[in-house]
């Protein structure tokens with residue numbers, strides 16, 4: 445695996461590969477890699493001639509009270525995992541290289557950034573869209589791979605690509621879960637053993653929500669959301685940020701149950717904030 449730290453070196457590599465007409469699969473990450481990331485890398489490997497993975501904890505997408513400083517950084521371990529997966533290049537830029545002093549240009553996708561995560565984390569999606577747009581220009585990928593656990597992120601990037609005519613194909617991949625259903629996340633490692641046991645209820649709640657919709661047991665989104673709130677109310681030290689049944693395209697809350705529907709939750713268990721979702725077909 446080749447490790448590249450500099451933007452210009454990454455750009456020269458990308459131009460050379462473009463000249464040879466090789467396809468490039470790109471997996472942007474913030475490191476602390478887990479099975480969810482590795483599934484993206486494996487798919488990128490299968491579908492492209494070369495695979496680039498970026499590791500960059502992007503300061504622009506963290507709010508002032510969020511976990512930027514303590515976000516897990518496990519570069520040596522990540523590189524070993526990526527080597528095993530036969531990654532072509534790992535791009536590991538520094539913050540000063542990505543955002544030289546005075547950088548102010550930003551990319552926004554206002555149509556999709558005020559609901560759900562956007563409401564709970566103002567400015568988050570400007571940070572995501574900006575860094576991903578920069579990566580697309582630097583890496584020039586044929587295809588870019590994102591996990592559906594960050595459902596709104598996928599929607600925002602998809603819209604950015606379309607609105608700005610970016611020549612990259614987005615590949616959205618299914619959420620990878622542990623055996624008990626908890627979605628893999630770099631933040632799962634913050635959980636104590638007790639909290640980890642409770643965290644499985646996130647998936648159970650989504651599963652129940654899906655049943656309530658599919659079996660037409662409850663008629664109104666508000667009833668379903670209330671039922672799920674009751675589940676989280678029984679978890680010690682758990683605080684719900686939001687539970688929403690929303691339109692999977694616009695992300696607007698549903699007034700009446702329609703399908704497909706997106707059921708999305710964000711909860712804090714102790715000090716750890718976790719998100720998850722399912723699309724009910």
Ligand code: PAF
Nearest residue numbers: 472473474502572575594
């Ligand atoms: O999903 C993530 O890990 C990040 O939001 C991303 C896409 C790497 C941008 O920093």
